[in-house]
Amino acid sequence: VQPVEFGGGVVQAGGSLSLSCVVSERVFSTYGFYWFRQAPGKEREFVCSISATGGDTYYADSVKGRFTISRDDAKNTVWLRMNSLKPEDTAAYYCAGLLWGSGRPMSADEEWLDWGQGTQVTVSS
DSSP, X not given: OXXXXXXXXXXXXXXXXXXXXXXXXXXXXXXXXXXXXXOTTSOOEEEEEEOTTSOOEEEOTTTTTTEEEEEEGXXXXXXXXXXXXXGGGOEEEEEXXXXXXXXXXXXXXXXXXXXXXXXXXXXEX
């Protein structure tokens, strides 16, 4: 699949932002989806994920309680709602899909992930 991310932008600390990840292929419902982020000079890191069934979600400790991932299979869309944003959340955010993905956290080095182009999120202090 070829995920396409939308919704990046600039927001003040404490604010909220929603990202979406759209997949045009009909196989959307068979994919688990993962959000990663990469700040300048840092490695790409896992943020959160949702299983192919939508029944399981996982979050990095750094975003737990602030970010929410969800999916709408009828719209072929995965959502990332980000609340209480902090300057350290500033990064390029990437959506990735994995066929029959369980959603369990994984490294960005996983070779079977299908990556989107990313969208920039900047949180100003």
